[in-house]
Amino acid sequence: MCQWHVVASDAAEKSFRLPDGDTVTAWILTCNLDTFDLEAFRRDGQELPSWSVHRYRDELAAGDTFALWITGADGGLVARGHLTGTPSLSTSANEEYWKKDPGTRWYVPLIVDEWLERSVPRSRIIDDPRFADSSLRKQPFAGNPHRLDAAQWDLIANTLDHARDEDPTWHLKPGETIRRVKLHERYGGSGQGGICPSKRTPNVLIFTDSRSGHQHGYYDEWSEDGTFHYTGEGQKGEQVFTKGNKAIRDHSITGKRLRLFEGSRDTVRYVGEFVLDPVAPHSDGQAVETGGGPLRKVIRFHMVPAGTTSQAPEVPVGTGYRPVDENVQPAAAQPGTPDPDLTGRNLKAHRRLQNELAASARARGMEVLSPMASDPDFDVAWRDSSNNLTVCEVKSLTLSNEARQLRTGLGQILDYHDQLQGRGKGVRAVLWVEREPSDPRWINLCHRVGVTLAWPGQEATIFS
Structure with missing residues (x-):
């Protein structure tokens, strides 16, 4: 693995007590991205089993807590976890992510309890007075590990707990x-x-x-x-x-x-x-x-x-309709893809239905729309001369996927309808499917929740 360093004040005690009475030893582990491709490591969904250590090997123990830190001007905290044992001499378990051969090193086993969606910028830690005497500032390239004292860990723990919060320095709201x-x-x-x-x-x-x-x-x-x-x-x-x-x-x-x-x-x-x-x-x-x-x-x-x-109510919905390419072959399905419309025959049917519906709306004098970035990702929408808005989700149907497609489509159109409330004089929701469902209960179910379920041949019901 890449070299991680643990940083703390030289005067720190080996451990300290938390407010609940538990005794902990805490560390920061740091990584140089020029040495280890952490972006690829995380993208590939790899687990972090251990990290290399150089000093204090006889003091590292199961249960010690740590935070992971990226070095450099754009670095910062990226995760937290705990050690699960004592160091041992071995080769790296993730050799393919090293940018140069790490050789044989001492590694301490660990578990990452939480990866952050985005790192905490280094300035929020390194510029705090509690880190004034730490080797994170004075010896950023010192061999690891180095301890954190109680005040330093308190800062890091609180920062990690609030890492998902909105940046207090950002004042714009969506739609402004x-x-x-x-x-x-x-x-x-x-x-x-x-x-x-x-x-x-x-x-x-x-x-x-x-x-x-x-x-x-x-x-x-x-x-x-x-x-x-x-x-x-x-x-x-x-x-x-x-x-x-x-x-x-x-x-x-x-x-x-x-x-x-x-x-x-x-x-x-x-x-x-x-x-x-x-x-x-x-x-x-x-x-x-x-x-x-x-x-x-x-x-x-x-x-x-x-x-x-x-978005704010005054944000306009949609832009001019962009016909979708009915001849595009679907890419390989991603793991966990829930929508059968994204594969083979269903994708082509979906796009054909969508373009045909858009053409029907345009022929009836509607302003036909595709979503902008500020809109939910509906398939097609249209606005009439009175500024009433209709938002539509399109679904292909086969006997094998009918129930799943209708469940998925109904959930999507309810979400889009809810998000667009207030951004038009009146907003109507339509679930447009390839054919009449074999189970008629779907028609009544959609009606009860305010969604019009329709299919080719029933254009009059959605354009009236």
């Missing part, structure tokens, strides 16, 4: 607008480009704009897997993980929060905080170069909202 110049004055980051990591605050400011992005080959949109696909930066040539792309990919390790905005210039609207999908954080796509150049490889980040991102 702000001049982009003012946004960067307040939170840092470059005023140009679509991905703007800040050096002053723990944020990566991200901008999506359907009005201008397409000319650069950037098609940001909700995908069938429920994630928002955001195209990385780089207008010419193949996109790689540098600069802003690297900042997004590594945000959970560096502790940066992904802040998504709609619009790219003048006044922008805050959508909310997002995180990368832990199962499939990104994929490769293809897009033309700026100005209509050749196709090249681009990065598609798979982002999901971090908690609630309910």
